[in-house]
Every structure is written in structure tokens, then in C-alpha cells.
Amino acid sequence: MQSRSPAVRTGxxxxxxxxxxxxAATREALVELGWSKLTLGDVATRAGVAKTTLYRRWAGKNELVVDAxxxxxxxxxxPDRGSLAADIEGVVLQFAAILARPEARSGLMAVVSxxxxxxxxxxxxxxxxxxPQKDLVLEGRARAQARGELPPETDPEEAARTADLIFDVVAGAVVHRTLVSAEPADEEWVRGFTRVLLLGLVGAA
Amino acid sequence: MQSRSPAVRTGxxxxxxxxxxxxAATREALVELGWSKLTLGDVATRAGVAKTTLYRRWAGKNELVVDAxxxxxxxxxxPDRGSLAADIEGVVLQFAAILARPEARSGLMAVVSxxxxxxxxxxxxxxxxxxPQKDLVLEGRARAQARGELPPETDPEEAARTADLIFDVVAGAVVHRTLVSAEPADEEWVRGFTRVLLLGLVGAA
Amino acid sequence: MQSRSPAVRTGxxxxxxxxxxxxAATREALVELGWSKLTLGDVATRAGVAKTTLYRRWAGKNELVVDAxxxxxxxxxxPDRGSLAADIEGVVLQFAAILARPEARSGLMAVVSxxxxxxxxxxxxxxxxxxPQKDLVLEGRARAQARGELPPETDPEEAARTADLIFDVVAGAVVHRTLVSAEPADEEWVRGFTRVLLLGLVGAA
Amino acid sequence: MQSRSPAVRTGxxxxxxxxxxxxAATREALVELGWSKLTLGDVATRAGVAKTTLYRRWAGKNELVVDAxxxxxxxxxxPDRGSLAADIEGVVLQFAAILARPEARSGLMAVVSxxxxxxxxxxxxxxxxxxPQKDLVLEGRARAQARGELPPETDPEEAARTADLIFDVVAGAVVHRTLVSAEPADEEWVRGFTRVLLLGLVGAA
DNA sequence: ACTTAATCGAGACGGTACGTCAGGTCTTGCC
DNA sequence: GGCAAGACCTGACGTACCGTCTCGATTAAGT
Known part of the structure; x- marks a missing residue:
């Protein structure tokens, strides 16, 4: 996290x-108190650490929560589930499971904000x-291309744009479902979402 | 915003x-200071109003910012642009334009959090x-069905589920693109997004 | 202590x-803790008052302790005891009694420092x-002059200088006896001091 | 300052x-910062020494400043100036000169407090x-007695009491003049003070 | 015109957390 | 073992906002 490679590391x-x-204390406090009521003094106490130790390593609440x-x-x-649809469903469910945890719910959008x-x-x-999440998109596409489910890319720049787009659609949909609509992104929802993502509104109808 | 219809409202x-x-002062402060540095005392001063006046009408920062x-x-x-694709592109661009404004960027995800x-x-x-946004989805679908671009609904419950899904996908994608990826949701991106939404990954490739 | 005479006193x-x-809480804390361990937070708590209230009225520990x-x-x-010697002995004993109190002992020299x-x-x-103490010197001298124990002043500037000198000698001796030598300025000591002050080392011997 | 005479002093x-x-660093810091803003960390840095070295030799700020x-x-x-009055004036001026130095002004009363x-x-x-200062009083009296300016002591206990009294009067007056009244104890003042000390208020008037 | 009563501004109030600083201790590795 | 360096825990600092309160002064509606 911080490297002081130059010189001899004295002290x-x-x-x-x-x-x-x-x-760990930060996540615990996020669960119990949520972002806005989390205080660094309380985190320090939970961690059995002085406030100064905390401030020596993180600049503030934002940075600390991002790392936590x-x-x-x-x-x-x-995981390789054999088909593009299954792969997508699998990773989206994992993503949804993380967003269902209270420490992620309260903390993530706050730091994004x-x-x-x-x-x-x-x-x-x-x-x-x-x-790291975006890498999963690239990996999934490569695997689908290897299986012949998707055509190989011709224009690499276009390919990068598409990967970004897919990532925003997938991550955005799950986040919005979970945090804004406040409904669970369960298996049924994920199946419906994957169907629309692959086939489109017209094809899925 | 608040009605005290019972009783006579004297005084x-x-x-x-x-x-x-x-x-207005709240939005101005959001632009200049962002959510976390916005204080109600400052808003009151900007509005030329006492803090008590503000607290008499809103319970706190969250409620105030939501309304603002x-x-x-x-x-x-x-607006009716003649085709489903054009309608989607139009409304998504409007949505993106709002999210591009700093008062929305800093405030929206904070209150969601x-x-x-x-x-x-x-x-x-x-x-x-x-x-109100979700109503636009319903209106757009009805219009597309009237045009024959989408089949009429059979199961009303399934139809509601689909509308929710579409809303999460559209709103989520734009929000994620704008706030997390921090890239503009410009015309080119919106075209690509609409294409994937309508045709799916397979159909759009 | 602070006057805001101009304008209408709003708020x-x-x-x-x-x-x-x-x-009162400050004096109490001085007795219990002494100057160096007295904290404004503790004083506020003892007084049943918020720290901000304290800081609104005093700039810091020094000013607060001076007032206390x-x-x-x-x-x-x-008090008129009938003779210059008796008057001096009386007021010096009073002064010594105040300096014997722990809230004065710990606080006074600290703020002087x-x-x-x-x-x-x-x-x-x-x-x-x-x-206010110096005024007592002037009053005592005037009384002694009225009694004929001291000659009337001729040069007013010289008279002011002498009053200052006497004050430094009296106050300084008591303070030094009490705080530096850490011995009580009791009746016996005061008698000896007054004798030297009036008659001098030679005359008193 | 500290002796570890037993044992063999290894290491x-x-x-x-x-x-x-x-x-030296302590006095320098006293001059620049004064007692209350002097910190042991800063002294250590000025002395080119680690904080641990400092704490190994002094228990804290108070002890360090006393020694400094x-x-x-x-x-x-x-110095023998030939008469009691001249001797007193000489030593009082020396004392006043020391108290005029900022490292003494800020430090002395603070540690006394x-x-x-x-x-x-x-x-x-x-x-x-x-x-050591009190010894000067004894030495001065002995010298005055040898010169015949003061009578020899009869009661040794009474003599000790008188020496203490004189010391409190002299030191107290100079300290009070310098630190409380914040006026210089210059030659003129010292002459006036010595006159009162020797002859008394009545005799000096 | 006269009450009545809730509003308004100003700003003090009791709190809580902030981020910083100093005190004094402990842990490294070098001398 | 002393020593420089610097991380550590503790506790106070002085400040900023919070949301509440107490003032005296407006300001309309109902009389």
C-alpha cells in the first residue's frame, strides 16, 4: 500500500x-453503523489501535473505506460453466451477493459519490x-469467442469500447437493482437480465 | 411538500x-462544495434564511438534497421520435445530461447511499x-407496442417485472458510465448502448 | 467582561x-488537578457546559484562569487598624491567606509565566x-500620612515610583516566601517582615 | 546528575x-518558543539527539528546564564593593540581569508553579x-558584620530566620518587579530598593 | 384597529467528531 | 548496553456542524 523503497528503512x-x-474493524463498523455514522475514532477503538496510527496510513474516511x-x-x-449465458449468470450472482452485504451497500456508493x-x-x-471486475468481462468474452459463441474481434479499439459498455451495463444494472430499486438480484432476476443482455429486448420478448 | 390541512392554520x-x-441555495452549494462539505448552516446563509426556518421544513441534509x-x-x-430506438436514445441522452451536472453527480449517489x-x-x-422515471419506460413500451415494434403483453405481472428490469438496466448503465467509469454518456455511447439493449450481445455483434 | 454595547443585541x-x-469549576479543577493537568474539556464538564460555550467566552486556559x-x-x-504597621500586617496576612489556597498557588505563577x-x-x-492590589498601597500610604506616620509627598512622580517599589517589595516577598521558599507567611513572619520594611535592616537589627 | 555507581557499567x-x-538546546527553545510551546521532541531535534536519549536522563520537561x-x-x-549597600546593589543587579534574559523569564516561574x-x-x-543564592545572603551578612555595618548575631536560630526573610524580600522584589510589574530592575530602581531595604520606609522617606 | 399565534432573523446552547499535536514508551538495526 | 529513527498508545487540543433553544420583531388572518 505504501512503499518507502529508497534508503535504509530506519526506525x-x-x-x-x-x-x-x-x-476488519472498518467493515464491522460499516455493518453496524453505516457510512455516515462511521467515525475514525470508533474504528481505531475497535481495531485496538490509536487514531494516529490510522491517520498515518490513510488520508481519511474515504480512502479507508475504499480499501476495506x-x-x-x-x-x-x-468459473467456467460451459456457456456464455451460464458464465454471465454465475458472475452476476457473485457480484449481487457481494452487494447484498451491508458493508458493501452502505460504503460503495458513498465513496463513489x-x-x-x-x-x-x-x-x-x-x-x-x-x-479487476472489468478483467472478468474480457476473460468471459475471450472464453465465449473460443467456444464460438461470439465472433472474434476485428477492430481492437471497438472491442475495448464494447467491453467497457458491457461492463457498465452489467455492473450498473446490478447496482441499480440492488441499491436504488432495493430489490434482490436473485436467480430469477439474473436469468431475465442475462436473457435481455444476450438477445436484446426484441429477441427476448 | 407538507400539508397541515387539519385545523385552521392561524398565525x-x-x-x-x-x-x-x-x-436553489442547496443546488448552488452542491455545485461549489459537493455533498460532504455542504452544511445546512451554509445553505441557510446562502438562502438568506435562518437555520430554524430550514429545519422547520426539512428533517435534515438528506431530505433537503433529495428535494433539491x-x-x-x-x-x-x-418525445416521440418515431421509433423505439430513437425514443430510447433521446431519453437516455436527457438522463445523461442531468447526471452530467455537478449538483446531481455529487448529490444523487450520496443520498442513495x-x-x-x-x-x-x-x-x-x-x-x-x-x-417518475419509471413511468417513462412504461410510456415508451406502450408507444412501441402501438407501433408494432414490440408484441403486446400477455401476462401483466411478467410485464411489470420486465419494465423494472429495463429500467434498472437503462438507469444503471448510464449512472455507472457517468459516475463510476467517469466517462461521458455521449451520443456515440448511447447509440452503442441502445443497439445492445435492443438486439443483445449476440445480435449486435 | 465583554460588552457588545453597539446595536440591538439580537439572538x-x-x-x-x-x-x-x-x-467556579475552574477553581475546583485547579485545586484538584493543578494548572498543568487542568483541561478545558474537564472544566466544561464540571460546569455542566459545552466546550464551545467556554471557548466562546474565553480565548484559552490562560485567560480563563486569570479570571477565575x-x-x-x-x-x-x-481595614483601619490604627497604625501603619498594623495596617500592613493586616493586609499582608490577607494576601498570604489567599496565596495559601491551592487554586491560587498553582494558577497564579503559571499565568504570570x-x-x-x-x-x-x-x-x-x-x-x-x-x-486593585496596588490601590491598597496608595490607600495605606494616604492613611499613614493623615496620621502623621509618613511625611506628605512633595514630588508626585517620585511618589508613584515609591508606591510601585513598595508594592513589588510587599507582594514579591509574600509570593516568594509562599511559593518559592514554600514556607507559610504566618503572623510571626509577617511581623518580622513589617519590621524590616518599616525600619530597614539596620534599624530592625 | 544521575549516578549508577553500583555495578560495572557495561555497554x-x-x-x-x-x-x-x-x-543548550533547551535554553535556545525557551528563548524562541517560551515554556508552554517548548516540546521535548523539538529539543531533541535541536540537540541532534533522539527523544529516547533525552528521556533516559531527565524525567520530563520540568526537570529538564530546571537544569537548563x-x-x-x-x-x-x-564581589566585595566595600560597603553593604554597594554589595547588595551589585548582586541585585546581577540577579536582575539574569531575570531579564528570556530563557529565565519564561522558564523560571513556570517550574516554580x-x-x-x-x-x-x-x-x-x-x-x-x-x-546557592541564599548562600550569597549569608556571605554578605558576614562581610557586613566584619565591617561593623551590622551587629553580630546573638541567637543563631533567629539569625537563620532573618537570612531567610531577607532572601525572600530581595529575590521576591526583583522577581515581582521583573515578571509581574514587567518593568526593568535597572540601576535607579535597585538604588531605591536598597535604600528602603537598609533604612526602611520611615528612614528612607 | 386589535388581538392572536405561528413565522422570521439571529445567535447561544449541549453535543459529537474532527484532524493534529505532544507526551512518554517501545522496537528496530547499527555502533 | 547506548543510540537515532520512527512507530506506537494516550489524551487533550481548538474547530466545525449538528439540531435545539431562546430571544425580540414581523406579519397575516380573524375579529
């Missing part, structure tokens, strides 16, 4: 255990949350 | 001008922001 | 009771603590 | 230079600051 080294304790929530998305992966006025924060979110 | 009536001034942002969405409408732990707030958002 | 007026409660300690000196007066680098603070000390 | 011996550097200020008083001596609640600190002040 007492930072406790590695503190980082983990702080992030980002770890939730580490478990996302794209803050990131609209803080470029460094947006970059941090992109690096640790968004880009 | 000095509330200033109608104050409401408008407060909401909701007004931005009042201008959304569904808060609403994950506050049912009354979620209901307020739904009523004044979400449901 | 909620300051609580008069709070001032008294805060000063100054009240102790309000009781100083110069701070005042060496803070002109406004020195002025505050002078106005509310020192000058 | 690296303490740097003698560090002690001097720390005390005490060195200022080492230069006090009682602290010493009202810390017996060990008071003892340290007495040993390293007060008692």
Missing part, C-alpha cells in the same frame, strides 16, 4: 497486523475495485 | 419564497426521483 | 449562570489582579 | 556531549537554584 517498522485489524470494501471484491472470479469531486479517490476506486 | 404563514431560495436534486429530473420527458439504512429516505427518493 | 443572550459556573483567580483577590481590603510572552495576557493580569 | 557509555547539547535554567544562575557571585504540586521538583529547584 520501528509499521505493524502489519494493524492494517488488517483496521480494515475493495477486499470484498477479491473473491470475485469467473465522494469520488465525483476527488480525482485521486476515483483513481483509487478504479484501481482496487473497478479494473 | 403567520410560511414564506413561499423561502422554499425556492433554499432549494429531484427538481432536476422534472424536465425529463419522452444513505437510503440503504433509512427506509423513509428511500421511499422519498423513490417517490420523487425514481418512479 | 439568544448568553447565559449569565454559565459564567459563574465555569469560573482574580475573583479570589476581590476580598482583599485595608505565560504573560512573559503574551502582552494581552499581562494586561489582563494587571487590570484584574495587580492594579 | 556503551553515555555521551557527555549530549548533556550539554540538550541543555539553573546553569544561568551559576555566574552569580558577591509546577513545583507547588510536586515536592521532588521543588527540592530540585531549591538545591540547584535557590540555595
Amino acid at each position: 520501528r517498522p509499521r505493524s502489519a497486523a494493524a492494517d488488517a485489524a483496521i480494515l 470494501v475493495a477486499e470484498l471484491f477479491d473473491e470475485l472470479e469467473l 465522494e469520488s465525483t469531486r476527488d480525482d485521486a479517490l476515483r483513481e483509487r476506486i478504479r484501481t482496487s475495485v473497478v479494473d | 403567520r404563514p410560511r414564506s413561499a419564497a423561502a422554499d425556492a431560495a433554499i432549494l 436534486v429531484a427538481e432536476l429530473f422534472d424536465e425529463l420527458e419522452l 444513505e437510503s440503504t439504512r433509512d427506509d423513509a429516505l428511500r421511499e422519498r427518493i423513490r417517490t420523487s426521483v425514481v418512479d | 439568544r443572550p448568553r447565559s449569565a449562570a454559565a459564567d459563574a459556573a465555569i469560573l 483567580v482574580a475573583e479570589l483577590f476581590d476580598e482583599l481590603e485595608l 505565560e504573560s512573559t510572552r503574551d502582552d494581552a495576557l499581562r494586561e489582563r493580569i494587571r487590570t484584574s489582579v495587580v492594579d | 556503551r557509555p553515555r555521551s557527555a556531549a549530549a548533556d550539554a547539547a540538550i541543555l 535554567v539553573a546553569e544561568l544562575f551559576d555566574e552569580l557571585e558577591l 509546577e513545583s507547588t504540586r510536586d515536592d521532588a521538583l521543588r527540592e530540585r529547584i531549591r538545591t540547584s537554584v535557590v540555595d
Whole structure:
């Protein structure tokens, strides 16, 4: 997270255990209190750590919560279920399961909201949350092309644009369903969504 | 906004001008400061109003911002452009234009985030922001069915589910593109999105 | 303590009771904790008052303690005991009694120390603590002159210088005895001091 | 300052230079910042020393400042000027010159103030600051008695009491003039003070 | 015109959290 | 073992907003 590669690393080294304790305490506080009532003093107390230790490592609430929530998305992966539709359904369900957890619900949109006025924060979110998810889209498409379910790309730039589009559609739909409409993105919904995504409104009707 | 229809309403009536001034001041503060740095004391000062006046009408920051942002969405409408695709492109572009404004960018996701732990707030958002948008989906589908672009519904419950799905996909995609990916939802993107929405990944490829 | 004579005094007026409660709490905390361990947060709590209320009225610990300690000196007066020697002994004993109280012991020299680098603070000390005491010197001298114990002044400037000198000698001796030598300025000591002051080392020997 | 005479003193011996550097840095910081803004971390940095080194030798800020200020008083001596009055004037001027230095002004009364609640600190002040000064009083009296300016003592206990009294009067007056009245104890003032001390108010008038 | 009563501005109030700073301790690795 | 470096826990700092309250002054509707 922070590297001081130059020079000899003098002085007492930072406790590695503190980082983990702080992030776990942050998630715990998110569950109990939600974003707006979460205070850094409380997180420090839960983690058994001084407030100064926390501020030495994170610039503020936003950065801390991004790192705490980002770890939730580490478990996302794209298991091979044999078909494009099945692959999509699988990964969307995983994504929905993460968004169903209260620590993600309250924290994620809050930091996204803050990131609209803080470029460094947006970059941090992109690096640790968004880009890893986007890689799943690329991997899924490659697999579908290998199976012959999708045609190979001709224009690489166009291909990148399409991947971004698909990612926004998939992630956006699940987030909106979960947080705005406040309805569960369960198996039935995911089947319907995947059908529309693959076949379109006209084809799915 | 609030009615005290029972009883006779004696005494000095509330200033109608104050409401408008407060909401305008709220949007102004959202633009300049963003959600997290917006304070009610500052809004009151901008509006030339005492803090008590503000608290007499809104319960807090969340409710105030919902009302201030909701007004931005009042201008959304569904002009008849002759085809389903053109109708979708038109309304999506309008939606994107609203989300491009800084007062919406910073405020909207923040209150959505808060609403994950506050049912009354979620209901307020739904009523004044979400449901009016959802009506546009219904209106668009009816128009497309009248044109023969989409088959008439058979199962009304299934039809409601589909409308919700479409709404989550459309709104979610635009929001995600604009706020998370932080890229503009411009005409080119909207064309690509509409194509995928109507034809699906397979059909659009 | 603070007057806002101009204009109309709008807004909620300051609580008069709070001032008294805060000063009393300050003295209480001085007794229990001493200057260096006294915290404004603790004083606020003892006074049943918010920290902000305290800061609204005093700039900091120094100013607060000056006001709290100054009240102790309000009781100083110069009773007519019939002779210059008896008058001096009487007022010095009173002064010593005040300096024997723990709230004065810990607080007084601390603010004097701070005042060496803070002109406004020195002025505050002078106005509310020192000058009233100095008036007693002038009053005592006038009385002694009326009795014929001291000759009337000829040069008024010289008279002012002498009054200052006497004040520094009297106050300084008692303070030094009490705080530096840490011995009680009891009746015996006061008698000896008065004898030296009136007759000098040579005359007193 | 601290002796570990028992045992064999193994390991690296303490740097003698560090002690001097720390005390000098302390006085420098007192001049620049004053007592209340002086921090041990800053002193350590100025002295080019780690905070641990400092704490290994002094228990805290109070003890450190006492030692740093005490060195200022080492230069006090009682040169023989031929008469009691001249001797007093000489030593009082020296004392006043030390108190005029900012490192003494800010530091001395602060530690005296602290010493009202810390017996060990008071003892340290007495040993390293007060008692050496008091010796000057004894020496001056002996010299005056040898000259026949003062009668020889009859009661040794009474003599000790008188010496203490004189010391409190002299030191107290200079301290009060310098720090409380914040006026210079210059030659003119010292002449007036000495005259009153020797002849008394009545005799000096 | 005269009450009546809720509104308005101003700003003080009790709180809570902020982010920083200093005190004093502990843990490294080098000397 | 001393030492420089710097992380650590603790606790206070002074500030900013919160949402409530207390003022005196308006301001309409009902008399």
C-alpha cells in the first residue's frame, strides 16, 4: 500500500497486523453503523489501535473505506460453466451477493459519490475495485469467442469500447437493482437480465 | 411538500419564497462544495434564511438534497421520435445530461447511499426521483407496442417485472458510465448502448 | 467582561449562570488537578457546559484562569487598624491567606509565566489582579500620612515610583516566601517582615 | 546528575556531549518558543539527539528546564564593593540581569508553579537554584558584620530566620518587579530598593 | 384597529467528531 | 548496553456542524 523503497528503512517498522485489524474493524463498523455514522475514532477503538496510527496510513474516511470494501471484491472470479449465458449468470450472482452485504451497500456508493469531486479517490476506486471486475468481462468474452459463441474481434479499439459498455451495463444494472430499486438480484432476476443482455429486448420478448 | 390541512392554520404563514431560495441555495452549494462539505448552516446563509426556518421544513441534509436534486429530473420527458430506438436514445441522452451536472453527480449517489439504512429516505427518493422515471419506460413500451415494434403483453405481472428490469438496466448503465467509469454518456455511447439493449450481445455483434 | 454595547443585541443572550459556573469549576479543577493537568474539556464538564460555550467566552486556559483567580483577590481590603504597621500586617496576612489556597498557588505563577510572552495576557493580569492590589498601597500610604506616620509627598512622580517599589517589595516577598521558599507567611513572619520594611535592616537589627 | 555507581557499567557509555547539547538546546527553545510551546521532541531535534536519549536522563520537561535554567544562575557571585549597600546593589543587579534574559523569564516561574504540586521538583529547584543564592545572603551578612555595618548575631536560630526573610524580600522584589510589574530592575530602581531595604520606609522617606 | 399565534432573523446552547499535536514508551538495526 | 529513527498508545487540543433553544420583531388572518 505504501512503499518507502529508497534508503535504509530506519526506525520501528509499521505493524502489519494493524492494517488488517483496521480494515476488519472498518467493515464491522460499516455493518453496524453505516457510512455516515462511521467515525475514525470508533474504528481505531475497535481495531485496538490509536487514531494516529490510522491517520498515518490513510488520508481519511474515504480512502479507508475504499480499501476495506475493495477486499470484498477479491473473491470475485469467473468459473467456467460451459456457456456464455451460464458464465454471465454465475458472475452476476457473485457480484449481487457481494452487494447484498451491508458493508458493501452502505460504503460503495458513498465513496463513489465522494469520488465525483476527488480525482485521486476515483483513481483509487478504479484501481482496487473497478479494473479487476472489468478483467472478468474480457476473460468471459475471450472464453465465449473460443467456444464460438461470439465472433472474434476485428477492430481492437471497438472491442475495448464494447467491453467497457458491457461492463457498465452489467455492473450498473446490478447496482441499480440492488441499491436504488432495493430489490434482490436473485436467480430469477439474473436469468431475465442475462436473457435481455444476450438477445436484446426484441429477441427476448 | 407538507400539508397541515387539519385545523385552521392561524398565525403567520410560511414564506413561499423561502422554499425556492433554499432549494436553489442547496443546488448552488452542491455545485461549489459537493455533498460532504455542504452544511445546512451554509445553505441557510446562502438562502438568506435562518437555520430554524430550514429545519422547520426539512428533517435534515438528506431530505433537503433529495428535494433539491429531484427538481432536476422534472424536465425529463419522452418525445416521440418515431421509433423505439430513437425514443430510447433521446431519453437516455436527457438522463445523461442531468447526471452530467455537478449538483446531481455529487448529490444523487450520496443520498442513495444513505437510503440503504433509512427506509423513509428511500421511499422519498423513490417517490420523487425514481418512479417518475419509471413511468417513462412504461410510456415508451406502450408507444412501441402501438407501433408494432414490440408484441403486446400477455401476462401483466411478467410485464411489470420486465419494465423494472429495463429500467434498472437503462438507469444503471448510464449512472455507472457517468459516475463510476467517469466517462461521458455521449451520443456515440448511447447509440452503442441502445443497439445492445435492443438486439443483445449476440445480435449486435 | 465583554460588552457588545453597539446595536440591538439580537439572538439568544448568553447565559449569565454559565459564567459563574465555569469560573467556579475552574477553581475546583485547579485545586484538584493543578494548572498543568487542568483541561478545558474537564472544566466544561464540571460546569455542566459545552466546550464551545467556554471557548466562546474565553480565548484559552490562560485567560480563563486569570479570571477565575482574580475573583479570589476581590476580598482583599485595608481595614483601619490604627497604625501603619498594623495596617500592613493586616493586609499582608490577607494576601498570604489567599496565596495559601491551592487554586491560587498553582494558577497564579503559571499565568504570570505565560504573560512573559503574551502582552494581552499581562494586561489582563494587571487590570484584574495587580492594579486593585496596588490601590491598597496608595490607600495605606494616604492613611499613614493623615496620621502623621509618613511625611506628605512633595514630588508626585517620585511618589508613584515609591508606591510601585513598595508594592513589588510587599507582594514579591509574600509570593516568594509562599511559593518559592514554600514556607507559610504566618503572623510571626509577617511581623518580622513589617519590621524590616518599616525600619530597614539596620534599624530592625 | 544521575549516578549508577553500583555495578560495572557495561555497554556503551553515555555521551557527555549530549548533556550539554540538550541543555543548550533547551535554553535556545525557551528563548524562541517560551515554556508552554517548548516540546521535548523539538529539543531533541535541536540537540541532534533522539527523544529516547533525552528521556533516559531527565524525567520530563520540568526537570529538564530546571537544569537548563539553573546553569544561568551559576555566574552569580558577591564581589566585595566595600560597603553593604554597594554589595547588595551589585548582586541585585546581577540577579536582575539574569531575570531579564528570556530563557529565565519564561522558564523560571513556570517550574516554580509546577513545583507547588510536586515536592521532588521543588527540592530540585531549591538545591540547584535557590540555595546557592541564599548562600550569597549569608556571605554578605558576614562581610557586613566584619565591617561593623551590622551587629553580630546573638541567637543563631533567629539569625537563620532573618537570612531567610531577607532572601525572600530581595529575590521576591526583583522577581515581582521583573515578571509581574514587567518593568526593568535597572540601576535607579535597585538604588531605591536598597535604600528602603537598609533604612526602611520611615528612614528612607 | 386589535388581538392572536405561528413565522422570521439571529445567535447561544449541549453535543459529537474532527484532524493534529505532544507526551512518554517501545522496537528496530547499527555502533 | 547506548543510540537515532520512527512507530506506537494516550489524551487533550481548538474547530466545525449538528439540531435545539431562546430571544425580540414581523406579519397575516380573524375579529
